Amino acid sequence: MASLKKTFFFIIFLSLICGGAIAGWLLFKDQQGPIVAIDKENARVNKSSVATLSLHDVTSELKNLSIAVRKNSKTIPLYSTAFEPGKKSITLSIPLASANISDGSFEMIITATDTSLAAFGKGNTTRKVVIMRMDNTPPSITIKSLPPNIWQGGTGVIAYTVSEPVEASGVKVKEMFFPGYKQADGSYISFFAFPQNIDKKDFNPTAFAMDIAGNIYNQPFSINALARRFRHDKINLSDHFLNSKMPAFTKDTPQAKTNLERFLIVNQKIRAANRAKLLEIGRQTSSSILWKSKFLRFPNSATRAGFGDRRSYMYDGKVIDEQTHLGLDLASRKRSPIPAANKGTVVFCGNLGIYGNVVIIDHGLGLQTLYAHMTEIKTTVGSVVNQGDIIGSSGSTGMSGGDHLHFGVIVSGIPVTPIEWFDPRWIQYNITDKLNFD
CATH class of the missing domain: 2.60.40.10 (Immunoglobulins)
Structure with missing residues (x-):
């Protein structure tokens, strides 16, 4: 009987020791507070700025958060919240408008606590101090x-x-x-x-x-x-044109039931998408001027359509669409060699919807030239070309009804008239003289 009592008390004693050890392990196993990250650390901000704050706890859940700003020994509460159970990660947007901080350096003090049993049940706390600079003065x-x-x-x-x-x-x-x-x-x-x-x-x-x-x-x-006046033109669409050109756009217009429907989709939606692409390409530019002197016109060519021509597309005697022509259509002999209009870097080669096979050359500061409807491309992206270098040959790819070069000049993706850039006096009076400001 005595031995049983000793065994019983030994088991209780052992349980207390083990339980205490387990409790201690539970109490002290999580010693790390929430991980705090903020996007405006060491940043220059203004009163309209919004800081993005991320909290994450590896082991425990998030308990609460408080944020204050301190400048010149004055501390201003900015934000505080208690988190609902179950959150271990969260991203918050913290507006700085309510801080009412004057210009200059200040500190953001971030205090985040988790639900760990550490610190006798109070949880682990992370305190992060971030330096920022308030600047509400616009540039001039x-x-x-x-x-x-x-x-x-x-x-x-x-x-x-x-x-x-x-x-x-x-x-x-x-x-x-x-x-x-x-x-x-x-x-x-x-x-x-x-x-x-x-x-x-x-x-x-x-x-x-x-x-x-x-x-x-x-x-x-x-x-x-x-102000400038632009020409109005009528384009008569024949069944021969529709039946010969529109099948090339079948993959792009699966919803079209006829070639006329396909034409309207291409002329409107694909045209708009192609022009959006020009805006994107327009950002691929040198920060230095690459071109020299006037731009070279496609040799031995006649102008078939001008920049800014307002076009009414006619079918069966009715207007079915209206668009604006944003380049020069220059026709010479079939498959004529196309020279680069000026020095630059090739930033695009390939098919571009209504324009067919296209080369785009960057001349710096967002100024680019576009060569469309080519039957053959003889250059590559990244090539540095000089004025007169042959980059391809004319053709009738895309929406072209006959062999010619659609030549465009683009400023940061926006088409402008090429005629100005063929004129050395215009370039001198309106570009080079304007930049000689010393």
């Missing part, structure tokens, strides 16, 4: 060049300086943005367009800059805008 732009003369459908240029480092700067025209490119002397140059579909009274370009903190400068600048 000083335009150094003379006011540009710019025709509707044409190109203008400004040279300018900014008062501080910026994330982006350039010229805005409605929703369109024409980036400025920093030069070796610290100034910026921006080529911009007077789009052919904007009336003179509605053309109000602004000089734009956004600094690192997100503050924005967006102010009009002096220009001499000139």
Whole structure:
């Protein structure tokens, strides 16, 4: 009987020791607080900025969070919350507007606690102090060049300086943005367009800059805008044209039941997609001017269609669609060799919907030339070409009804009239003289 009692008490004693060990292990196994990450660490911000905060706990759940800002020994509560059970990871957006912090350096103090049994049930706490700089002063732009003369459908240029480092700067025209490119002397140059579909009274370009903190400068600048009239043309669509050209677009238009339906889809939706692609390609540009002197016109060619021609597409005597022609159609002999209009870097080769086989050459600062409907491409992306180098031969690929070159000039993805760039006097008076501002 005595031995049984000793055994019983030994078991109880052992259980207490084991239980205490287990409790201690549970209490102290999790010694790490939540992992805290914030995207604005050491960043320049403004009162409209929103910080993105991420919390994650490896073992336990998140319990609570508090955020305060401290500047000049003054601490201001900014945000606090208790988390619902079950959350181990969370991402929060923290607006800085309510902090009401003046310009200058300040600290953001982040305190996050988990539900661990550590610290006698109070949980593990992470305290992270992040330094930021409040900056609510927008940058300023000083335009150094003379006011540009710019025709509707044409190109203008400004040279300018900014008062501080910026994330982006350039010229805005409605929703369109024409980036400025920093030069070796610290100034910026921006080529911009007077789009052919904007009336003179509605053309109000602004000089734009956004600094690192997100503050924005967006102010009009002096220009001499000139209106231009564009030709109207009728394009009669024959069944022969539809039946010969539209089957090539069958894969792109599976919903079309007839070639006429297919034409309308291509002429509207695919045309719009192709122009969107030009905007994308327009950002693939050098920050330096690559071209020299006037641009070379396709030799021994006659103009079949002009830039900005308003086209009414006719079928069976009725207008079925209306579009604008945004290049020059230049016809010579079939399969004529096509020279590069000026020095630059090839940034696109391949099929581009309505344009067929295309080469696009970058001449720097967003200025590019487009060569469309080619029957053969004789260059490659990345090639540096000089003026006159043969890049392919003319043809009738895409939506072309006959062998010719569709030649386009593009400024940051927006088509402009090529005629200006063939004229050395226009280039001198409107580009090079404008940039010689010293």
